[in-house]
Amino acid sequence: MKNIRKVIIPVAGWGTRSLPATKNIPKEMLPVYNKPVIQYVVEEAQRARIEDVIFVTNRDKSVIEDHFDYNLQLEAVLERGGKLDKVAEVRKVAEMVNIMSVRQKKQLGLGHAVLCARELVRADPFAVMVGDDLMFGGVPAIGQLIDVAIAEKMPVIGVVEVPFEKVNRYGIIDGEEISPGIFRVRDMVEKPKREDAPSRLAIVGRYVLTPDIFDYLEQVKPGHDGEIQLTDAMQTLAQHRGMMAVRLTGMRFDTGDWAEFLTANIYFALQDEELHYDLLALLKNFVQLQ
Numbered sequence: 001m002k003n004i005r006k007v008i009i010p011v012a013g014w015g016t017r018s019l020p021a022t023k024n025i026p027k028e029m030l031p032v033y034n035k036p037v038i039q040y041v042v043e044e045a046q047r048a049r050i051e052d053v054i055f056v057t058n059r060d061k062s063v064i065e066d067h068f069d070y071n072l073q074l075e076a077v078l079e080r081g082g083k084l085d086k087v088a089e090v091r092k093v094a095e096m097v098n099i100m101s102v103r104q105k106k107q108l109g110l111g112h113a114v115l116c117a118r119e120l121v122r123a124d125p126f127a128v129m130v131g132d133d134l135m136f137g138g139v140p141a142i143g144q145l146i147d148v149a150i151a152e153k154m155p156v157i158g159v160v161e162v163p164f165e166k167v168n169r170y171g172i173i174d175g176e177e178i179s180p181g182i183f184r185v186r187d188m189v190e191k192p193k194r195e196d197a198p199s200r201l202a203i204v205g206r207y208v209l210t211p212d213i214f215d216y217l218e219q220v221k222p223g224h225d226g227e228i229q230l231t232d233a234m235q236t237l238a239q240h241r242g243m244m245a246v247r248l249t250g251m252r253f254d255t256g257d258w259a260e261f262l263t264a265n266i267y268f269a270l271q272d273e274e275l276h277y278d279l280l281a282l283l284k285n286f287v288q289l290q
């Protein structure tokens with residue numbers, strides 16, 4: 001398998017979990033500390049040497065593409081004000097990756113969103129990153145998958161162990177651990193009932209796939225919730241081609257969950273030396289008052 005240069009990032013979801021904040025702002029543009037959620041995801045892709053980002057969007061999401069473009073008017077204003085560090089900061093975001101986009105005209109599920117990008121991906125293996133999941137610490141999560149995909153010449157998905165009570169919220173795999181944290185996938189099921197889950201290994205929003213997935217996505221019938229499920233098509237891919245799973249290390253925040261979103265904000269703000277002590281003092285004070 002060649003190096004992975006392209007990533008599909010589906011961003012056409014409604015963000016209902018984050019209402020009313022997302023009534024008119026895409027959930028991907030909500031800030032986690034000083035950057036929108038989507039910038040963290042694209043930075044992870046960039047750190048894994050991915051060059052082309054394909055957003056699967058809808059009519060209300062053009063502000064996401066704008067974020068990764070130049071804003072010449074803003075740059076001019078900042079330049080006139082002598083704020084050259086800010087100029088560099090906003091320009092850097094426009095220069096991170098190449099941006100392409102395709103419309104998902106009907107929201108028929110994650111599998112359908114990936115299928116919408118078929119013509120932009122064409123014949124090469126590619127990555128998929130779900131914009132809600134922020135992954136941190138050490139080697140970028142998508143980079144961990146790419147390394148295994150190249151070594152094993154197979155599609156690879158990221159998994160984490162979740163508590164038994166939460167297995168019904170995820171795609172769950174059945175796998176054989178062939179070396180620490182690396183599994184050969186035998187089967188997978190989308191959001192099973194707790195008692196039917198084959199394990200506690202949940203698929204998180206990081207995938208490296210081969211283009212034959214598109215044929216399976218075209219054939220797959222609507223699954224859980226009546227949606228075209230990526231998990232269902234991946235199950236066929238795993239059967240035909242084989243598939244590996246990597247237990248991802250590092251922190252994970254599901255930004256669609258308010259507790260995790262807020263924790264992510266504090267986590268990233270605490271990394272900033274300028275803010276660290278003031279924020280900690282305020283938080284300590286606040287927590288004592290509770």
Ligand code: G1P
Binds near residue numbers: 170190191
């Ligand atoms: C999607 C996938 C699911 C996966 C999850 C990870 O579900 O269908 O297999 O476990 O992302 O975040 P969603 O959260 O979009 O319902």
